[in-house]
Structure formats: structure tokens, C-alpha cells
Amino acid sequence: MAFSLRMLSKIPAAAPCRSFSVSAAVAAIQKLTRVRVVDNSTLGNTPYHRPAKVIHVYTKNGVGKVGDMVLLAIKGQKKKALIVGHKMPGERMTPRFDSNNVVLVEENGNPTGTRIKAPIPTHLRKMDGDYSKILAIAQRFV
Numbered sequence: 001m002a003f004s005l006r007m008l009s010k011i012p013a014a015a016p017c018r019s020f021s022v023s024a025a026v027a028a029i030q031k032l033t034r035v036r037v038v039d040n041s042t043l044g045n046t047p048y049h050r051p052a053k054v055i056h057v058y059t060k061n062g063v064g065k066v067g068d069m070v071l072l073a074i075k076g077q078k079k080k081a082l083i084v085g086h087k088m089p090g091e092r093m094t095p096r097f098d099s100n101n102v103v104l105v106e107e108n109g110n111p112t113g114t115r116i117k118a119p120i121p122t123h124l125r126k127m128d129g130d131y132s133k134i135l136a137i138a139q140r141f142v
């Protein structure tokens with residue numbers, strides 16, 4: 001007992017206390033996240049030795065959720081895309097996907113492809129933003 005008390009007395013009083021916190025930066029999609037293009041555009045479907053990666057997220061905190069725009073590096077080009085599903089669990093009653101799914105869009109917001117192969121979350125209909133063209137080409141909803 002005396003040995004442990006002596007050892008405790010030698011610890012400085014202002015020892016840094018390290019505790020970890022779960023921040024919002026680890027959630028959903030951020031820079032350098034690998035994503036899967038789920039539309040039938042030629043750029044997203046041709047095989048390439050590198051997966052598409054996010055190089056910028058167009059939000060204030062740099063974390064993208066369903067309905068946010070991102071900038072992708074795909075086949076040596078920079079393209080904008082819309083997030084339509086991510087692996088990280090979100091709010092209640094929102095689906096969690098097996099992969100991080102995006103749909104390629106042009107600068108004016110029109111989708112590049114004509115069909116979306118993966119299911120789209122239904123709560124994308126209620127979100128503000130102009131997603132009507134993407135919802136129109138979707139075949140399945142979750």
C-alpha cells in the first residue's frame with residue numbers, strides 16, 4: 001500500500017488527461033473516401049485501376065451526408081456528384097447502405113447517366129434542394 005502511495009505522489013498534478021471523443025468528422029463521407037458510382041454513365045461504369053475518391057465536400061464542416069454534393073477524382077478527371085447513400089448509420093429510420101453511393105451530376109445539376117442501379121433513400125424526396133431529376137431516373141426506393 002505504501003509503495004503505491006509513493007508512486008502516486010510522484011505523478012505531477014497537472015498531468016494531461018487524454019480522453020477521446022467521437023466527433024462528427026468521422027461520420028459519413030469526407031475527403032479521400034472511396035465511393036461507388038451507381039448510375040449508368042460511361043465514366044462511372046468503365047473499369048479503371050483506381051476507385052473514385054472524394055476530393056472535396058461542399059458543406060461547412062467537410063462531412064457529407066445523403067443529399068450533399070461532393071467533388072470526385074475519377075479516372076484522372078474531376079467531376080461533381082451527389083451522395084445517395086453511405087455506410088455510416090444516420091438518424092433513425094434512415095437506411096444504412098453497404099457502400100458509399102454517389103450519382104454523377106453535371107455543373108447545372110443534371111445527372112450524367114440515364115438510370116440509377118442502386119436503391120435511393122425515400123427521405124431524399126423531402127429534403128430541400130432540386131433532386132427531382134435524380135428521383136425521376138431512380139428505379140428503386142428504400
